[in-house]
Amino acid sequence: MDEEPExxxxxxxxxERTWEVLKEDESGSLKATVEDILFQAKRKRVxxxxxxxxxxxxxxxxxxxxxxxxxxDQDLKPxxxxxxxxxxxFFVEEYFDQNPIxxxxxxxxxxxxxEKLTDLAGNPKKHVAALKKAVGSTCLxxxxxYNALNIAMQTLKHMxxxxxREILIIFSSLTTCDPANIYExxxxxxxxxxxxxxxxxxxxxxxxxxxxxxxxxSYNVILDESHFKELLMLHVKPPPASSSSECSLIRMGFPxxxxxxxxxxxxxxxxxxxxxxxxxxxxxxxxxxxxxxxCRAKYTELPVECKVCGLTLVSAPxxxxxxxxxxxxxxxxxxxxxEHTGDRxxxxxxxxxxxxxxxxxxxxxxxxxxxxxxxxHDTLHCCPxxxxxxxxS
Amino acid sequence: xASEDEVSxxxxxxxxxxxxxxxxxxxxxxxxxxxxxxxxxxxxxxxxVMTRTNKLAIIASHCQESHFLYPNKHWKAGDVAGDEVSSxxxxxxxxxxxxxxxxxxxxxxxxMARTQVKGHQTDTLLAGSLAKALCYIHRVSKELxxxxxxxxxxxxxxxxxxxxxxxxxxxxxxxxxxxxxxxIYYILQVVKAAEDCxxxxxxxxxxxxxxxxxxxxxxxxxxxxxxxxxxxxxxITGGLYLKIPQKTALAQYLLWVFLPDADQRSQLVxxxxxxxxxxxACFCHRNLIEIGYVCSVCLSIFCNFSPICTTCETAxxxxxxxxxxxxxxxxxxxx
Numbered sequence: 001m002d003e004e005p006e007x008x009x010x011x012x013x014x015x016e017r018t019w020e021v022l023k024e025d026e027s028g029s030l031k032a033t034v035e036d037i038l039f040q041a042k043r044k045r046v047x048x049x050x051x052x053x054x055x056x057x058x059x060x061x062x063x064x065x066x067x068x069x070x071x072x073d074q075d076l077k078p079x080x081x082x083x084x085x086x087x088x089x090f091f092v093e094e095y096f097d098q099n100p101i102x103x104x105x106x107x108x109x110x111x112x113x114x115e116k117l118t119d120l121a122g123n124p125k126k127h128v129a130a131l132k133k134a135v136g137s138t139c140l141x142x143x144x145x146y147n148a149l150n151i152a153m154q155t156l157k158h159m160x161x162x163x164x165r166e167i168l169i170i171f172s173s174l175t176t177c178d179p180a181n182i183y184e185x186x187x188x189x190x191x192x193x194x195x196x197x198x199x200x201x202x203x204x205x206x207x208x209x210x211x212x213x214x215x216x217x218s219y220n221v222i223l224d225e226s227h228f229k230e231l232l233m234l235h236v237k238p239p240p241a242s243s244s245s246e247c248s249l250i251r252m253g254f255p256x257x258x259x260x261x262x263x264x265x266x267x268x269x270x271x272x273x274x275x276x277x278x279x280x281x282x283x284x285x286x287x288x289x290x291x292x293x294x295c296r297a298k299y300t301e302l303p304v305e306c307k308v309c310g311l312t313l314v315s316a317p318x319x320x321x322x323x324x325x326x327x328x329x330x331x332x333x334x335x336x337x338x339e340h341t342g343d344r345x346x347x348x349x350x351x352x353x354x355x356x357x358x359x360x361x362x363x364x365x366x367x368x369x370x371x372x373x374x375x376x377h378d379t380l381h382c383c384p385x386x387x388x389x390x391x392x393s
Numbered sequence: 394x395a396s397e398d399e400v401s402x403x404x405x406x407x408x409x410x411x412x413x414x415x416x417x418x419x420x421x422x423x424x425x426x427x428x429x430x431x432x433x434x435x436x437x438x439x440x441x442v443m444t445r446t447n448k449l450a451i452i453a454s455h456c457q458e459s460h461f462l463y464p465n466k467h468w469k470a471g472d473v474a475g476d477e478v479s480s481x482x483x484x485x486x487x488x489x490x491x492x493x494x495x496x497x498x499x500x501x502x503x504x505m506a507r508t509q510v511k512g513h514q515t516d517t518l519l520a521g522s523l524a525k526a527l528c529y530i531h532r533v534s535k536e537l538x539x540x541x542x543x544x545x546x547x548x549x550x551x552x553x554x555x556x557x558x559x560x561x562x563x564x565x566x567x568x569x570x571x572x573x574x575x576x577i578y579y580i581l582q583v584v585k586a587a588e589d590c591x592x593x594x595x596x597x598x599x600x601x602x603x604x605x606x607x608x609x610x611x612x613x614x615x616x617x618x619x620x621x622x623x624x625x626x627x628x629i630t631g632g633l634y635l636k637i638p639q640k641t642a643l644a645q646y647l648l649w650v651f652l653p654d655a656d657q658r659s660q661l662v663x664x665x666x667x668x669x670x671x672x673x674a675c676f677c678h679r680n681l682i683e684i685g686y687v688c689s690v691c692l693s694i695f696c697n698f699s700p701i702c703t704t705c706e707t708a709x710x711x712x713x714x715x716x717x718x719x720x721x722x723x724x725x726x727x728x
Contacts, residue, residue: 058689097606161710241690247707249698255671256683293683311684312541316673317629319692320598326691348528350461375531378512379603382596384524388458389728 001234021306056164057322058250059102060120061095062152063088064169067110068143070171070202076225080172080201081139083225085131091232094133096124098236098325101303106130107148111141112177114148120155122303126377143171146178146209148183157192162248166217167195168235171208172201176322181209186214195239199231238325253311255290255302273307324381326393332359332373340367348372348384362391398541400450401654402533403440404526407433407462408551409453410517411505417552424640432644433550435499437463438490439652450529451497452522453504454551460523461529462500463493519551520596523611527603547604547633548651549623550614550643594622601626612651616640621670628669631655635664676704 022033065084076083092104104127105120118130150168156165176182189196191210197217198208204221212219222228269285274384289298295309303314332358346354359373360366366385368376376383414426437449441515451462473681517669530545537543603625604611612632613623619636627634637646648665675696685694691705 179630181600247688247690248709249695249700249702251684251691252687252694253684257671259666259668315671317598317602317625317671319475319673319687319694320595321602322692323595324599327704346526346528346532349532350464350525351532352531360674369532371532371535372528375528380524380527381599381603382520382524384521384528387521387524387593387596 018336026209030221040200053373056238057099057101057325058163059099059166059238060105060156060159061102061118061166061168061235062105062107062156062169063091064107064109064114064148064152065117066136066143066172066201067108067139069139070174073172073348076201076228077329079099081137082135083228084170084201084227085135087225087232087310089128089131090123090229091236092245094233094236096122098321099238100321101314105152105307107151108134108137109143109145109148110139112144112147114144114151116151122305123301134360142175142177143173144178145171145176145211146168146180146182146185149182149189153185153194156194160248162250162251164239164241165192166239167196169196169198169208170201171198171205174202174205176207181211190214197235199228201228238322244272251311253293253306253313254315255293255299255313257288257290257315259288270298273297327382329377329381330362331377332361332368342367346372348376361385398446399444400446400537400541400543401440401444402449402450402530402543402545403437404450404452404545404547405433405437405649406452406454406459406519406522406526406547406549406551408517408519408549409501409505409638410552412456413552421640424643428641430497430501431644432647434494435644436548436647436652437497439648441489441493442472442487443652448533449493450526452526453501454517454519454522455504455508456517459518459525460504461525462497462498462504465496465500492644517551517651519549520593520600523547523549523600523604524596527600527607527609530607530609533714544654546612546654548612548614548647550616550619550647551623552615552617572617574613577721581636597622597626601629605630610655614646614651616643624667627672633663634660634667 022030024030024033042077050292056078065088067081071079071084073080082344088106095102101122103120103122104118106117106118106127109115117134118127119126148169152167156167159165178335193215194215196215198210198212198219200208200219200221202221204219208219211217217232220231222231269283269287270289272289286298286300290313291298291302291304292306292309292311292313294311295306296310297306297307299313303312303318305312336357337353337355340358345351346353347366348368349372351369353367353369355370357370359368359370361368361383364383364385366383396619403489409426418425433451437451441449450464453460453462466564489614526547530547534543534545601611609630610632611626611630612633613620613627615623615634615636624634626632633650635646635650637643653661670681672683673685673694674680674686675682676693677695677697680696682694682696688696688702688705688707688709690707691702693702695702699709
């Protein structure tokens with residue numbers, strides 16, 4: 001077997017004295033401690049920057065959702081399956097927000113079989129609709145890790161080498177029923193450079209530990225629902241690309257958006273190519289849209305892969321969304337409020353500095369409050385003061 | 394109609410680049426910065442008067458800094474009565490408006506007096522002003538009472554010439570607080586017209602995406618020439634883009650087109666949306682291309698295939714045609 005050093009399991013550690021965390025002050029109120037805890041919760045996310053590591057921007061991710069009997073357990077409200085599907089909807093939206101040129105596919109496994117819920121696609125709407133519909137499905141039987149991984153592998157092995165191939169498994173059962181030796185499959189996955197990560201809902205399972213270790217993914221077990229959300233969000237950021245992924249120039253098209261009104265003489269209504277396959281959409285005849293520059297097929301939304309000629313169609317803002325991964329913003333330095341000698345004003349929002357620590361940008365030495373620091377790192381991805389100093393230089 | 398719990402925050406970004414305004418003064422002396430600010434103040438006052446709970450912020454965008462003209466960080470709302478501020482304007486104007494007008498006038502005078510244009514940086518820092526506006530909106534939204542909604546918009550009016558231009562950015566951030574859910578619409582009206590270097594472009598796009606995520610509308614009011622970046626910004630966030638044919642009628646355009654907030658705009662006949670060019674420009678020649686090659690590592694766009702990416706210097710694998718194995722042909726027999 002393997003020589004992995006056994007780390008201490010949770011039941012082997014000492015008692016946690018959670019009541020000692022709360023401390024009362026002289027007047028008997030817990031306000032200071034509560035504020036402290038809230039503050040720590042805000043800062044829990046560690047902003048690790050990868051530095052100059054190459055990131056895999058174009059990702060093909062398969063999410064395997066366990067739909068076995070254990071998903072009806074009610075430790076996550078209302079039951080595990082509903083909670084998971086809801087968080088998955090949020091995950092899909094965030095994923096396409098951060099990685100606009102990537103694709104997701106969803107697989108469910110139950111009753112010793114696995115089946116694809118949605119194919120690999122770059123449009124979030126289809127996935128969200130499928131997830132909403134799946135809330136009513138029944139959970140029965142045992143999951144099958146082998147079958148789920150097999151289905152995912154069949155598609156992922158044909159993907160081009162410069163993209164990252166990933167599988168994320170949400171595994172709640174403690175057993176799996178496989179038709180063949182799963183260790184052989186793990187070897188195949190490793191050769192195909194597919195990275196598998198697992199989020200466990202019940203407990204740590206040995207086969208998952210080996211699976212993630214061999215393929216280079218991560219394995220975590222959730223504590224509660226908010227922890228589940230945090231773990232899911234960790235997978236939204238693009239992972240560092242493995243050294244063996246090839247870099248190539250990808251041919252892409254940038255179609256123009258043609259807006260035609262009814263009064264236009266030349267405007268002719270036509271079908272969009274994406275409507276040919278879907279059955280539950282409306283009539284589908286539209287006047288304007290995006291025309292593929294190579295074969296003039298029409299599409300209503302981007303990004304999409306042209307069904308006729310195979311060209312990937314994107315628009316420039318989609319690529320621009322990924323830029324902040326390439327130039328990540330450094331974490332700000334935290335310092336206590338008492339040491340700050342200048343004006344007690346946050347330079348981004350013009351508010352007064354009331355929290356107990358202030359944050360300083362290492363590049364331009366401007367001071368920000370806690371809320372602005374979170375906002376800048378999560379949403380804005382650029383320091384407002386640095387923009388001014390860059391422009392003036 | 395807006396109820397007591399609807400707060401509408403309008404952030405106006407005013408571009409006060411002295412170089413452009415100086416050029417403008419020579420070309421058309423009848424439209425100068427003070428007239429422009431008058432139009433802005435008319436719009437700001439109208440906004441404040443529309444509903445009691447409307448809020449306002451004005452940012453002046455200069456080529457070296459962005460300065461909050463209103464509200465001033467040293468001025469608190471409670472200081473209106475008394476003090477050296479000329480309280481009780483003689484003509485019976487609404488106290489809030491007269492204070493706001495005086496404050497803005499004083500601040501802009503200080504700003505123009507103290508900054509000196511150094512170096513060769515002549516472009517207004519629009520992205521920086523927008524970033525600060527977003528942070529301000531974020532802070533105000535956190536300070537809302539429970540049950541209040543906020544809608545915000547940013548109105549930017551700027552000159553967007555392709556050389557150095559004065560950006561007159563009026564960011565109207567209207568925050569409307571509605572009782573139906575905490576929805577914050579930020580409208581960023583940004584008008585920008587000028588060519589940006591790559592870093593400015595990236596910061597600008599970051600700000601645009603942040604605004605879209607926070608549901609803040611960006612409206613743009615271009616005074617001189619069209620700006621592709623601002624058109625994209627308005628398209629992405631759902632705001633209005635307008636190029637003003639006559640600059641002297643600025644106040645009219647602002648009041649008619651940009652004063653109504655997002656809900657009311659569907660009922661009005663507004664200028665039609667502009668066709669936005671989303672084609673990318675290649676990194677080697679800066680031409681707009683329809684089909685290009687994208688480096689998978691650094692996402693730079695090229696018009697021709699080249700074995701090395703010039704930005705990140707990665708060597709690419711050249712796709713060769715696959716070797717076909719020679720098939721064994723069956724010999725045809727004679728009969």
